[in-house]
Amino acid sequence: MPHATPTREVIANAVLLAGRAPSVHNSQPWRWVFADATLRLYVDPSRRVHHTDRTGREAIISCGAVLHHLCVAMVAAGWQAHVDRFPHPRNENQLASITFTPLDVVSDVQRRRADAILQRRTDRLPLDYPTYWASFEPVLCGSIADTAATLDVLPDEARAELTEASRLTELLRQDDLTYQAELQWWTAPFVAYEGMPPETLASSQESYRVDVAREFPSRGVGDRRAVIAEDRSKILVLSTESDSPADVLGCGEALSTVLLECTMAGMATCPLTHLIELDDSRDVVRTLIDEQREPQVLIRAGIAPPIEDLPAATPRRPLEAVLEFG
Known part of the structure:
Protein backbone atom coordinates (compact mmCIF):
# COMPACT_ATOMS: atom_id res chain seq x y z
CA MET A 1 0.00 0.00 0.00
CA PRO A 2 1.42 3.44 -0.90
CA HIS A 3 1.82 6.06 1.78
CA ALA A 4 -1.10 8.47 2.08
CA THR A 5 1.31 11.40 1.99
CA PRO A 6 4.28 11.89 -0.36
CA THR A 7 7.67 11.78 1.31
CA ARG A 8 9.98 14.74 1.52
CA GLU A 9 12.15 13.15 -1.14
CA VAL A 10 9.21 12.93 -3.56
CA ILE A 11 8.30 16.56 -2.90
CA ALA A 12 11.90 17.71 -3.28
CA ASN A 13 12.31 15.88 -6.59
CA ALA A 14 9.04 17.30 -7.94
CA VAL A 15 9.90 20.87 -6.89
CA LEU A 16 13.32 20.47 -8.49
CA LEU A 17 11.75 19.32 -11.76
CA ALA A 18 9.02 21.98 -11.62
CA GLY A 19 11.73 24.61 -11.25
CA ARG A 20 12.54 24.11 -14.93
CA ALA A 21 9.43 26.21 -15.68
CA PRO A 22 10.04 29.41 -17.63
CA SER A 23 9.93 32.74 -15.82
CA VAL A 24 10.46 36.34 -16.79
CA HIS A 25 14.23 36.79 -17.31
CA ASN A 26 14.65 33.42 -15.55
CA SER A 27 14.00 35.23 -12.25
CA GLN A 28 12.21 32.19 -10.69
CA PRO A 29 9.91 34.32 -8.47
CA TRP A 30 8.47 31.42 -6.46
CA ARG A 31 8.82 29.88 -3.03
CA TRP A 32 7.50 26.53 -1.74
CA VAL A 33 6.72 25.40 1.81
CA PHE A 34 5.81 21.78 2.64
CA ALA A 35 4.20 21.19 6.02
CA ASP A 36 1.27 19.16 7.40
CA ALA A 37 1.00 17.12 4.18
CA THR A 38 0.36 20.32 2.21
CA LEU A 39 2.63 22.03 -0.31
CA ARG A 40 2.13 25.78 -0.46
CA LEU A 41 3.20 28.02 -3.33
CA TYR A 42 4.07 31.68 -2.76
CA VAL A 43 5.13 34.43 -5.12
CA ASP A 44 8.38 35.90 -3.84
CA PRO A 45 8.17 39.72 -4.10
CA SER A 46 11.94 40.01 -3.71
CA ARG A 47 12.36 38.16 -7.01
CA ARG A 48 10.14 40.48 -9.04
CA VAL A 49 11.75 42.09 -12.08
CA HIS A 50 10.36 45.55 -11.35
CA HIS A 51 11.25 47.60 -14.42
CA THR A 52 10.30 44.89 -16.89
CA ASP A 53 7.26 43.60 -15.00
CA ARG A 54 5.84 46.84 -13.62
CA THR A 55 2.39 45.42 -12.89
CA GLY A 56 3.59 42.16 -11.35
CA ARG A 57 1.58 40.08 -13.83
CA GLU A 58 4.58 38.29 -15.26
CA ALA A 59 5.70 37.07 -11.83
CA ILE A 60 2.24 35.53 -11.31
CA ILE A 61 2.29 33.99 -14.80
CA SER A 62 5.68 32.49 -13.97
CA CYS A 63 4.26 31.03 -10.76
CA GLY A 64 1.31 29.59 -12.68
CA ALA A 65 3.76 27.84 -15.00
CA VAL A 66 5.73 26.36 -12.10
CA LEU A 67 2.47 25.27 -10.44
CA HIS A 68 1.41 23.29 -13.51
CA HIS A 69 4.91 21.86 -13.91
CA LEU A 70 4.71 20.70 -10.27
CA CYS A 71 1.39 18.93 -10.87
CA VAL A 72 2.82 17.19 -13.95
CA ALA A 73 5.91 16.11 -12.01
CA MET A 74 3.83 14.74 -9.13
CA VAL A 75 1.57 12.74 -11.45
CA ALA A 76 4.63 11.12 -13.01
CA ALA A 77 5.76 10.24 -9.47
CA GLY A 78 2.39 8.58 -8.78
CA TRP A 79 0.53 11.40 -6.99
CA GLN A 80 -2.55 13.34 -8.03
CA ALA A 81 -2.36 17.03 -7.05
CA HIS A 82 -5.44 18.82 -5.66
CA VAL A 83 -4.94 22.57 -5.98
CA ASP A 84 -6.71 25.19 -3.88
CA ARG A 85 -5.86 28.53 -5.49
CA PHE A 86 -5.67 31.68 -3.36
CA PRO A 87 -6.76 29.86 -0.19
CA HIS A 88 -6.22 32.92 2.04
CA PRO A 89 -7.42 36.12 0.32
CA ARG A 90 -5.69 38.33 2.89
CA ASN A 91 -2.34 36.75 2.06
CA GLU A 92 -1.90 37.86 -1.53
CA ASN A 93 1.50 36.20 -1.80
CA GLN A 94 0.14 32.68 -1.18
CA LEU A 95 -1.03 31.51 -4.56
CA ALA A 96 -1.96 27.89 -3.90
CA SER A 97 -2.20 25.08 -1.37
CA ILE A 98 -1.74 21.61 -2.81
CA THR A 99 -2.59 18.24 -1.28
CA PHE A 100 -1.99 14.84 -2.84
CA THR A 101 -3.59 11.42 -3.17
CA PRO A 102 -1.81 8.34 -4.55
CA LEU A 103 -2.52 7.18 -8.10
CA ASP A 104 -3.04 3.55 -9.00
CA VAL A 105 -1.71 3.94 -12.55
CA VAL A 106 0.57 6.40 -14.34
CA SER A 107 0.18 6.39 -18.12
CA ASP A 108 2.96 6.59 -20.69
CA VAL A 109 1.61 9.96 -21.83
CA GLN A 110 1.81 11.32 -18.29
CA ARG A 111 5.43 10.18 -18.04
CA ARG A 112 6.23 11.70 -21.42
CA ARG A 113 4.75 15.00 -20.31
CA ALA A 114 7.07 15.07 -17.29
CA ASP A 115 10.00 14.15 -19.56
CA ALA A 116 9.08 17.15 -21.74
CA ILE A 117 9.84 19.44 -18.79
CA LEU A 118 13.53 18.52 -19.12
CA GLN A 119 13.46 18.70 -22.92
CA ARG A 120 11.86 22.13 -23.23
CA ARG A 121 14.04 25.17 -23.83
CA THR A 122 13.25 28.80 -24.61
CA ASP A 123 14.49 29.03 -28.19
CA ARG A 124 15.20 32.63 -29.27
CA LEU A 125 16.70 31.67 -32.66
CA PRO A 126 14.71 31.66 -35.92
CA LEU A 127 12.31 28.71 -36.25
CA ASP A 128 10.91 26.97 -39.31
CA TYR A 129 7.23 26.51 -40.11
CA PRO A 130 5.54 23.51 -38.37
CA THR A 131 4.13 21.68 -41.41
CA TYR A 132 1.72 19.56 -39.34
CA TRP A 133 0.20 22.56 -37.56
CA ALA A 134 -3.32 22.12 -38.99
CA SER A 135 -3.73 18.73 -37.30
CA PHE A 136 -1.96 19.80 -34.09
CA GLU A 137 -3.83 23.06 -33.43
CA PRO A 138 -7.13 21.43 -32.34
CA VAL A 139 -5.22 19.20 -29.93
CA LEU A 140 -3.42 22.20 -28.48
CA CYS A 141 -6.60 24.25 -28.06
CA GLY A 142 -8.32 21.30 -26.42
CA SER A 143 -5.50 20.90 -23.92
CA ILE A 144 -6.31 24.25 -22.28
CA ALA A 145 -10.10 24.12 -22.66
CA ASP A 146 -10.61 23.93 -18.89
CA THR A 147 -8.19 26.73 -17.97
CA ALA A 148 -8.70 30.46 -17.42
CA ALA A 149 -7.00 31.25 -20.71
CA THR A 150 -8.07 31.35 -24.34
CA LEU A 151 -5.62 30.47 -27.11
CA ASP A 152 -5.57 32.43 -30.38
CA VAL A 153 -3.35 31.43 -33.28
CA LEU A 154 -2.57 34.58 -35.25
CA PRO A 155 -2.88 34.37 -39.03
CA ASP A 156 0.26 34.89 -41.05
CA GLU A 157 -1.07 38.19 -42.44
CA ALA A 158 -1.12 39.62 -38.89
CA ARG A 159 2.61 39.19 -38.57
CA ALA A 160 3.54 42.53 -40.15
CA GLU A 161 1.41 44.45 -37.66
CA LEU A 162 2.84 42.42 -34.79
CA THR A 163 6.38 43.04 -36.01
CA GLU A 164 5.74 46.79 -36.05
CA ALA A 165 4.32 46.62 -32.52
CA SER A 166 7.43 44.73 -31.39
CA GLU A 182 17.89 45.50 -15.63
CA LEU A 183 18.38 43.67 -18.94
CA GLN A 184 22.13 44.03 -18.59
CA TRP A 185 22.03 42.50 -15.10
CA TRP A 186 19.83 39.52 -16.02
CA THR A 187 22.01 38.70 -19.03
CA ALA A 188 25.34 39.13 -17.25
CA PRO A 189 27.63 36.11 -17.84
CA PHE A 190 28.69 35.94 -14.17
CA VAL A 191 25.22 35.08 -12.81
CA ALA A 192 25.35 31.45 -11.66
CA TYR A 193 21.80 30.37 -10.76
CA GLU A 194 19.44 32.75 -12.55
CA GLY A 195 19.16 34.99 -15.57
CA MET A 196 19.96 34.19 -19.19
CA PRO A 197 23.44 32.97 -20.16
CA PRO A 198 24.91 34.49 -23.34
CA GLU A 199 24.53 31.24 -25.29
CA THR A 200 20.73 31.35 -24.82
CA LEU A 201 20.47 34.77 -26.49
CA ALA A 202 20.51 35.56 -30.17
CA SER A 203 23.50 37.36 -31.64
CA SER A 204 22.93 40.47 -33.75
CA GLN A 205 23.08 38.34 -36.93
CA GLU A 206 20.59 35.83 -35.55
CA SER A 207 18.15 38.32 -34.03
CA TYR A 208 17.96 40.14 -37.37
CA ARG A 209 16.07 37.10 -38.72
CA VAL A 210 13.53 37.02 -35.84
CA ASP A 211 10.97 39.76 -36.37
CA VAL A 212 8.91 39.39 -33.16
CA ALA A 213 11.23 39.25 -30.17
CA ARG A 214 12.49 41.17 -27.16
CA GLU A 215 15.80 42.92 -27.76
CA PHE A 216 18.45 41.69 -25.34
CA PRO A 217 22.03 42.94 -25.10
CA SER A 218 23.99 41.14 -27.81
CA ARG A 219 26.48 38.75 -26.18
CA GLY A 220 27.79 36.89 -29.21
CA VAL A 221 28.77 37.18 -32.87
CA GLY A 222 27.73 33.76 -34.15
CA ASP A 223 25.24 32.94 -36.89
CA ARG A 224 23.57 29.73 -35.82
CA ARG A 225 20.77 28.19 -37.86
CA ALA A 226 21.77 30.15 -40.95
CA VAL A 227 19.72 27.80 -43.15
CA ILE A 228 16.54 29.45 -41.79
CA ALA A 229 16.50 32.79 -43.61
CA GLU A 230 13.62 34.21 -41.56
CA ASP A 231 11.52 33.14 -38.62
CA ARG A 232 8.44 31.24 -39.82
CA SER A 233 7.05 30.12 -36.48
CA LYS A 234 3.38 30.24 -35.62
CA ILE A 235 2.57 33.00 -33.13
CA LEU A 236 0.08 32.19 -30.40
CA VAL A 237 -1.60 34.49 -27.89
CA LEU A 238 -2.91 33.46 -24.48
CA SER A 239 -5.51 35.86 -23.10
CA THR A 240 -7.87 36.03 -20.12
CA GLU A 241 -11.12 37.74 -19.24
CA SER A 242 -9.38 40.06 -16.79
CA ASP A 243 -6.08 40.93 -15.16
CA SER A 244 -7.18 39.51 -11.82
CA PRO A 245 -4.54 37.45 -9.99
CA ALA A 246 -6.69 34.32 -10.41
CA ASP A 247 -6.94 34.78 -14.18
CA VAL A 248 -3.24 35.60 -14.51
CA LEU A 249 -2.21 32.56 -12.44
CA GLY A 250 -4.49 30.39 -14.59
CA CYS A 251 -2.86 31.83 -17.70
CA GLY A 252 0.52 30.72 -16.37
CA GLU A 253 -0.84 27.20 -15.94
CA ALA A 254 -2.14 27.29 -19.51
CA LEU A 255 1.25 28.55 -20.71
CA SER A 256 2.92 25.53 -19.13
CA THR A 257 0.41 23.24 -20.82
CA VAL A 258 1.00 24.79 -24.25
CA LEU A 259 4.78 24.64 -23.93
CA LEU A 260 4.82 21.00 -22.84
CA GLU A 261 2.33 19.92 -25.52
CA CYS A 262 4.43 21.64 -28.19
CA THR A 263 7.58 20.01 -26.83
CA MET A 264 5.93 16.58 -26.92
CA ALA A 265 4.97 17.27 -30.54
CA GLY A 266 8.59 18.01 -31.45
CA MET A 267 8.34 21.80 -31.58
CA ALA A 268 10.59 24.47 -30.16
CA THR A 269 8.97 27.40 -28.36
CA CYS A 270 9.70 30.90 -27.11
CA PRO A 271 7.34 32.74 -24.73
CA LEU A 272 7.14 36.50 -25.36
CA THR A 273 5.89 39.09 -22.88
CA HIS A 274 7.51 42.34 -24.03
CA LEU A 275 4.43 43.16 -26.15
CA ILE A 276 2.22 42.98 -23.07
CA GLU A 277 4.30 45.22 -20.82
CA LEU A 278 3.42 48.57 -22.42
CA ASP A 279 -0.14 49.72 -23.07
CA ASP A 280 0.48 50.81 -26.66
CA SER A 281 1.81 47.47 -27.88
CA ARG A 282 -0.66 45.51 -25.75
CA ASP A 283 -3.48 47.38 -27.48
CA VAL A 284 -2.11 46.23 -30.84
CA VAL A 285 -2.19 42.61 -29.71
CA ARG A 286 -5.69 43.13 -28.34
CA THR A 287 -6.94 44.23 -31.76
CA LEU A 288 -5.65 40.98 -33.26
CA ILE A 289 -7.77 38.83 -30.92
CA ASP A 290 -11.10 39.30 -29.14
CA GLU A 291 -10.88 42.95 -28.07
CA GLN A 292 -12.82 42.19 -24.88
CA ARG A 293 -10.06 39.93 -23.58
CA GLU A 294 -6.73 40.77 -21.99
CA PRO A 295 -3.65 39.40 -23.81
CA GLN A 296 -1.12 38.04 -21.31
CA VAL A 297 1.64 36.23 -23.20
CA LEU A 298 2.62 35.36 -26.77
CA ILE A 299 4.42 32.20 -27.84
CA ARG A 300 6.46 31.46 -30.94
CA ALA A 301 6.14 27.79 -31.88
CA GLY A 302 8.07 26.21 -34.73
CA ILE A 303 10.62 23.66 -35.81
CA ALA A 304 14.32 23.73 -35.00
CA PRO A 305 16.70 21.76 -37.25
CA PRO A 306 16.59 18.13 -36.06
CA ILE A 307 20.36 17.71 -36.35
CA GLU A 308 20.99 20.26 -33.62
CA ASP A 309 22.05 19.10 -30.18
CA LEU A 310 19.72 20.10 -27.35
CA PRO A 311 21.21 23.31 -25.91
CA ALA A 312 22.43 23.31 -22.34
CA ALA A 313 19.76 23.95 -19.71
CA THR A 314 19.68 27.44 -18.27
CA PRO A 315 20.69 27.70 -14.60
CA ARG A 316 18.23 27.37 -11.74
CA ARG A 317 18.39 28.40 -8.10
CA PRO A 318 19.41 25.62 -5.69
CA LEU A 319 16.60 23.64 -4.11
CA GLU A 320 17.23 24.98 -0.62
CA ALA A 321 16.65 28.51 -1.91
CA VAL A 322 13.10 27.77 -3.09
CA LEU A 323 11.82 24.92 -0.85
CA GLU A 324 11.28 24.93 2.90
CA PHE A 325 10.09 22.00 5.01
CA GLY A 326 7.94 23.07 7.93
Whole structure:
Protein backbone atom coordinates (compact mmCIF):
# COMPACT_ATOMS: atom_id res chain seq x y z
CA MET A 1 0.00 0.00 0.00
CA PRO A 2 1.42 3.44 -0.90
CA HIS A 3 1.82 6.06 1.78
CA ALA A 4 -1.10 8.47 2.08
CA THR A 5 1.31 11.40 1.99
CA PRO A 6 4.28 11.89 -0.36
CA THR A 7 7.67 11.78 1.31
CA ARG A 8 9.98 14.74 1.52
CA GLU A 9 12.15 13.15 -1.14
CA VAL A 10 9.21 12.93 -3.56
CA ILE A 11 8.30 16.56 -2.90
CA ALA A 12 11.90 17.71 -3.28
CA ASN A 13 12.31 15.88 -6.59
CA ALA A 14 9.04 17.30 -7.94
CA VAL A 15 9.90 20.87 -6.89
CA LEU A 16 13.32 20.47 -8.49
CA LEU A 17 11.75 19.32 -11.76
CA ALA A 18 9.02 21.98 -11.62
CA GLY A 19 11.73 24.61 -11.25
CA ARG A 20 12.54 24.11 -14.93
CA ALA A 21 9.43 26.21 -15.68
CA PRO A 22 10.04 29.41 -17.63
CA SER A 23 9.93 32.74 -15.82
CA VAL A 24 10.46 36.34 -16.79
CA HIS A 25 14.23 36.79 -17.31
CA ASN A 26 14.65 33.42 -15.55
CA SER A 27 14.00 35.23 -12.25
CA GLN A 28 12.21 32.19 -10.69
CA PRO A 29 9.91 34.32 -8.47
CA TRP A 30 8.47 31.42 -6.46
CA ARG A 31 8.82 29.88 -3.03
CA TRP A 32 7.50 26.53 -1.74
CA VAL A 33 6.72 25.40 1.81
CA PHE A 34 5.81 21.78 2.64
CA ALA A 35 4.20 21.19 6.02
CA ASP A 36 1.27 19.16 7.40
CA ALA A 37 1.00 17.12 4.18
CA THR A 38 0.36 20.32 2.21
CA LEU A 39 2.63 22.03 -0.31
CA ARG A 40 2.13 25.78 -0.46
CA LEU A 41 3.20 28.02 -3.33
CA TYR A 42 4.07 31.68 -2.76
CA VAL A 43 5.13 34.43 -5.12
CA ASP A 44 8.38 35.90 -3.84
CA PRO A 45 8.17 39.72 -4.10
CA SER A 46 11.94 40.01 -3.71
CA ARG A 47 12.36 38.16 -7.01
CA ARG A 48 10.14 40.48 -9.04
CA VAL A 49 11.75 42.09 -12.08
CA HIS A 50 10.36 45.55 -11.35
CA HIS A 51 11.25 47.60 -14.42
CA THR A 52 10.30 44.89 -16.89
CA ASP A 53 7.26 43.60 -15.00
CA ARG A 54 5.84 46.84 -13.62
CA THR A 55 2.39 45.42 -12.89
CA GLY A 56 3.59 42.16 -11.35
CA ARG A 57 1.58 40.08 -13.83
CA GLU A 58 4.58 38.29 -15.26
CA ALA A 59 5.70 37.07 -11.83
CA ILE A 60 2.24 35.53 -11.31
CA ILE A 61 2.29 33.99 -14.80
CA SER A 62 5.68 32.49 -13.97
CA CYS A 63 4.26 31.03 -10.76
CA GLY A 64 1.31 29.59 -12.68
CA ALA A 65 3.76 27.84 -15.00
CA VAL A 66 5.73 26.36 -12.10
CA LEU A 67 2.47 25.27 -10.44
CA HIS A 68 1.41 23.29 -13.51
CA HIS A 69 4.91 21.86 -13.91
CA LEU A 70 4.71 20.70 -10.27
CA CYS A 71 1.39 18.93 -10.87
CA VAL A 72 2.82 17.19 -13.95
CA ALA A 73 5.91 16.11 -12.01
CA MET A 74 3.83 14.74 -9.13
CA VAL A 75 1.57 12.74 -11.45
CA ALA A 76 4.63 11.12 -13.01
CA ALA A 77 5.76 10.24 -9.47
CA GLY A 78 2.39 8.58 -8.78
CA TRP A 79 0.53 11.40 -6.99
CA GLN A 80 -2.55 13.34 -8.03
CA ALA A 81 -2.36 17.03 -7.05
CA HIS A 82 -5.44 18.82 -5.66
CA VAL A 83 -4.94 22.57 -5.98
CA ASP A 84 -6.71 25.19 -3.88
CA ARG A 85 -5.86 28.53 -5.49
CA PHE A 86 -5.67 31.68 -3.36
CA PRO A 87 -6.76 29.86 -0.19
CA HIS A 88 -6.22 32.92 2.04
CA PRO A 89 -7.42 36.12 0.32
CA ARG A 90 -5.69 38.33 2.89
CA ASN A 91 -2.34 36.75 2.06
CA GLU A 92 -1.90 37.86 -1.53
CA ASN A 93 1.50 36.20 -1.80
CA GLN A 94 0.14 32.68 -1.18
CA LEU A 95 -1.03 31.51 -4.56
CA ALA A 96 -1.96 27.89 -3.90
CA SER A 97 -2.20 25.08 -1.37
CA ILE A 98 -1.74 21.61 -2.81
CA THR A 99 -2.59 18.24 -1.28
CA PHE A 100 -1.99 14.84 -2.84
CA THR A 101 -3.59 11.42 -3.17
CA PRO A 102 -1.81 8.34 -4.55
CA LEU A 103 -2.52 7.18 -8.10
CA ASP A 104 -3.04 3.55 -9.00
CA VAL A 105 -1.71 3.94 -12.55
CA VAL A 106 0.57 6.40 -14.34
CA SER A 107 0.18 6.39 -18.12
CA ASP A 108 2.96 6.59 -20.69
CA VAL A 109 1.61 9.96 -21.83
CA GLN A 110 1.81 11.32 -18.29
CA ARG A 111 5.43 10.18 -18.04
CA ARG A 112 6.23 11.70 -21.42
CA ARG A 113 4.75 15.00 -20.31
CA ALA A 114 7.07 15.07 -17.29
CA ASP A 115 10.00 14.15 -19.56
CA ALA A 116 9.08 17.15 -21.74
CA ILE A 117 9.84 19.44 -18.79
CA LEU A 118 13.53 18.52 -19.12
CA GLN A 119 13.46 18.70 -22.92
CA ARG A 120 11.86 22.13 -23.23
CA ARG A 121 14.04 25.17 -23.83
CA THR A 122 13.25 28.80 -24.61
CA ASP A 123 14.49 29.03 -28.19
CA ARG A 124 15.20 32.63 -29.27
CA LEU A 125 16.70 31.67 -32.66
CA PRO A 126 14.71 31.66 -35.92
CA LEU A 127 12.31 28.71 -36.25
CA ASP A 128 10.91 26.97 -39.31
CA TYR A 129 7.23 26.51 -40.11
CA PRO A 130 5.54 23.51 -38.37
CA THR A 131 4.13 21.68 -41.41
CA TYR A 132 1.72 19.56 -39.34
CA TRP A 133 0.20 22.56 -37.56
CA ALA A 134 -3.32 22.12 -38.99
CA SER A 135 -3.73 18.73 -37.30
CA PHE A 136 -1.96 19.80 -34.09
CA GLU A 137 -3.83 23.06 -33.43
CA PRO A 138 -7.13 21.43 -32.34
CA VAL A 139 -5.22 19.20 -29.93
CA LEU A 140 -3.42 22.20 -28.48
CA CYS A 141 -6.60 24.25 -28.06
CA GLY A 142 -8.32 21.30 -26.42
CA SER A 143 -5.50 20.90 -23.92
CA ILE A 144 -6.31 24.25 -22.28
CA ALA A 145 -10.10 24.12 -22.66
CA ASP A 146 -10.61 23.93 -18.89
CA THR A 147 -8.19 26.73 -17.97
CA ALA A 148 -8.70 30.46 -17.42
CA ALA A 149 -7.00 31.25 -20.71
CA THR A 150 -8.07 31.35 -24.34
CA LEU A 151 -5.62 30.47 -27.11
CA ASP A 152 -5.57 32.43 -30.38
CA VAL A 153 -3.35 31.43 -33.28
CA LEU A 154 -2.57 34.58 -35.25
CA PRO A 155 -2.88 34.37 -39.03
CA ASP A 156 0.26 34.89 -41.05
CA GLU A 157 -1.07 38.19 -42.44
CA ALA A 158 -1.12 39.62 -38.89
CA ARG A 159 2.61 39.19 -38.57
CA ALA A 160 3.54 42.53 -40.15
CA GLU A 161 1.41 44.45 -37.66
CA LEU A 162 2.84 42.42 -34.79
CA THR A 163 6.38 43.04 -36.01
CA GLU A 164 5.74 46.79 -36.05
CA ALA A 165 4.32 46.62 -32.52
CA SER A 166 7.43 44.73 -31.39
CA ARG A 167 9.67 47.43 -32.88
CA LEU A 168 7.54 50.15 -31.29
CA THR A 169 7.94 48.50 -27.89
CA GLU A 170 11.71 48.48 -28.16
CA LEU A 171 11.76 52.07 -29.47
CA LEU A 172 9.73 53.31 -26.50
CA ARG A 173 12.16 51.64 -24.11
CA GLN A 174 15.49 52.42 -25.71
CA ASP A 175 16.01 55.47 -23.46
CA ASP A 176 14.62 53.83 -20.30
CA LEU A 177 17.90 53.49 -18.46
CA THR A 178 16.49 51.49 -15.53
CA TYR A 179 14.95 48.93 -17.90
CA GLN A 180 18.16 48.69 -19.93
CA ALA A 181 20.23 48.28 -16.75
CA GLU A 182 17.89 45.50 -15.63
CA LEU A 183 18.38 43.67 -18.94
CA GLN A 184 22.13 44.03 -18.59
CA TRP A 185 22.03 42.50 -15.10
CA TRP A 186 19.83 39.52 -16.02
CA THR A 187 22.01 38.70 -19.03
CA ALA A 188 25.34 39.13 -17.25
CA PRO A 189 27.63 36.11 -17.84
CA PHE A 190 28.69 35.94 -14.17
CA VAL A 191 25.22 35.08 -12.81
CA ALA A 192 25.35 31.45 -11.66
CA TYR A 193 21.80 30.37 -10.76
CA GLU A 194 19.44 32.75 -12.55
CA GLY A 195 19.16 34.99 -15.57
CA MET A 196 19.96 34.19 -19.19
CA PRO A 197 23.44 32.97 -20.16
CA PRO A 198 24.91 34.49 -23.34
CA GLU A 199 24.53 31.24 -25.29
CA THR A 200 20.73 31.35 -24.82
CA LEU A 201 20.47 34.77 -26.49
CA ALA A 202 20.51 35.56 -30.17
CA SER A 203 23.50 37.36 -31.64
CA SER A 204 22.93 40.47 -33.75
CA GLN A 205 23.08 38.34 -36.93
CA GLU A 206 20.59 35.83 -35.55
CA SER A 207 18.15 38.32 -34.03
CA TYR A 208 17.96 40.14 -37.37
CA ARG A 209 16.07 37.10 -38.72
CA VAL A 210 13.53 37.02 -35.84
CA ASP A 211 10.97 39.76 -36.37
CA VAL A 212 8.91 39.39 -33.16
CA ALA A 213 11.23 39.25 -30.17
CA ARG A 214 12.49 41.17 -27.16
CA GLU A 215 15.80 42.92 -27.76
CA PHE A 216 18.45 41.69 -25.34
CA PRO A 217 22.03 42.94 -25.10
CA SER A 218 23.99 41.14 -27.81
CA ARG A 219 26.48 38.75 -26.18
CA GLY A 220 27.79 36.89 -29.21
CA VAL A 221 28.77 37.18 -32.87
CA GLY A 222 27.73 33.76 -34.15
CA ASP A 223 25.24 32.94 -36.89
CA ARG A 224 23.57 29.73 -35.82
CA ARG A 225 20.77 28.19 -37.86
CA ALA A 226 21.77 30.15 -40.95
CA VAL A 227 19.72 27.80 -43.15
CA ILE A 228 16.54 29.45 -41.79
CA ALA A 229 16.50 32.79 -43.61
CA GLU A 230 13.62 34.21 -41.56
CA ASP A 231 11.52 33.14 -38.62
CA ARG A 232 8.44 31.24 -39.82
CA SER A 233 7.05 30.12 -36.48
CA LYS A 234 3.38 30.24 -35.62
CA ILE A 235 2.57 33.00 -33.13
CA LEU A 236 0.08 32.19 -30.40
CA VAL A 237 -1.60 34.49 -27.89
CA LEU A 238 -2.91 33.46 -24.48
CA SER A 239 -5.51 35.86 -23.10
CA THR A 240 -7.87 36.03 -20.12
CA GLU A 241 -11.12 37.74 -19.24
CA SER A 242 -9.38 40.06 -16.79
CA ASP A 243 -6.08 40.93 -15.16
CA SER A 244 -7.18 39.51 -11.82
CA PRO A 245 -4.54 37.45 -9.99
CA ALA A 246 -6.69 34.32 -10.41
CA ASP A 247 -6.94 34.78 -14.18
CA VAL A 248 -3.24 35.60 -14.51
CA LEU A 249 -2.21 32.56 -12.44
CA GLY A 250 -4.49 30.39 -14.59
CA CYS A 251 -2.86 31.83 -17.70
CA GLY A 252 0.52 30.72 -16.37
CA GLU A 253 -0.84 27.20 -15.94
CA ALA A 254 -2.14 27.29 -19.51
CA LEU A 255 1.25 28.55 -20.71
CA SER A 256 2.92 25.53 -19.13
CA THR A 257 0.41 23.24 -20.82
CA VAL A 258 1.00 24.79 -24.25
CA LEU A 259 4.78 24.64 -23.93
CA LEU A 260 4.82 21.00 -22.84
CA GLU A 261 2.33 19.92 -25.52
CA CYS A 262 4.43 21.64 -28.19
CA THR A 263 7.58 20.01 -26.83
CA MET A 264 5.93 16.58 -26.92
CA ALA A 265 4.97 17.27 -30.54
CA GLY A 266 8.59 18.01 -31.45
CA MET A 267 8.34 21.80 -31.58
CA ALA A 268 10.59 24.47 -30.16
CA THR A 269 8.97 27.40 -28.36
CA CYS A 270 9.70 30.90 -27.11
CA PRO A 271 7.34 32.74 -24.73
CA LEU A 272 7.14 36.50 -25.36
CA THR A 273 5.89 39.09 -22.88
CA HIS A 274 7.51 42.34 -24.03
CA LEU A 275 4.43 43.16 -26.15
CA ILE A 276 2.22 42.98 -23.07
CA GLU A 277 4.30 45.22 -20.82
CA LEU A 278 3.42 48.57 -22.42
CA ASP A 279 -0.14 49.72 -23.07
CA ASP A 280 0.48 50.81 -26.66
CA SER A 281 1.81 47.47 -27.88
CA ARG A 282 -0.66 45.51 -25.75
CA ASP A 283 -3.48 47.38 -27.48
CA VAL A 284 -2.11 46.23 -30.84
CA VAL A 285 -2.19 42.61 -29.71
CA ARG A 286 -5.69 43.13 -28.34
CA THR A 287 -6.94 44.23 -31.76
CA LEU A 288 -5.65 40.98 -33.26
CA ILE A 289 -7.77 38.83 -30.92
CA ASP A 290 -11.10 39.30 -29.14
CA GLU A 291 -10.88 42.95 -28.07
CA GLN A 292 -12.82 42.19 -24.88
CA ARG A 293 -10.06 39.93 -23.58
CA GLU A 294 -6.73 40.77 -21.99
CA PRO A 295 -3.65 39.40 -23.81
CA GLN A 296 -1.12 38.04 -21.31
CA VAL A 297 1.64 36.23 -23.20
CA LEU A 298 2.62 35.36 -26.77
CA ILE A 299 4.42 32.20 -27.84
CA ARG A 300 6.46 31.46 -30.94
CA ALA A 301 6.14 27.79 -31.88
CA GLY A 302 8.07 26.21 -34.73
CA ILE A 303 10.62 23.66 -35.81
CA ALA A 304 14.32 23.73 -35.00
CA PRO A 305 16.70 21.76 -37.25
CA PRO A 306 16.59 18.13 -36.06
CA ILE A 307 20.36 17.71 -36.35
CA GLU A 308 20.99 20.26 -33.62
CA ASP A 309 22.05 19.10 -30.18
CA LEU A 310 19.72 20.10 -27.35
CA PRO A 311 21.21 23.31 -25.91
CA ALA A 312 22.43 23.31 -22.34
CA ALA A 313 19.76 23.95 -19.71
CA THR A 314 19.68 27.44 -18.27
CA PRO A 315 20.69 27.70 -14.60
CA ARG A 316 18.23 27.37 -11.74
CA ARG A 317 18.39 28.40 -8.10
CA PRO A 318 19.41 25.62 -5.69
CA LEU A 319 16.60 23.64 -4.11
CA GLU A 320 17.23 24.98 -0.62
CA ALA A 321 16.65 28.51 -1.91
CA VAL A 322 13.10 27.77 -3.09
CA LEU A 323 11.82 24.92 -0.85
CA GLU A 324 11.28 24.93 2.90
CA PHE A 325 10.09 22.00 5.01
CA GLY A 326 7.94 23.07 7.93
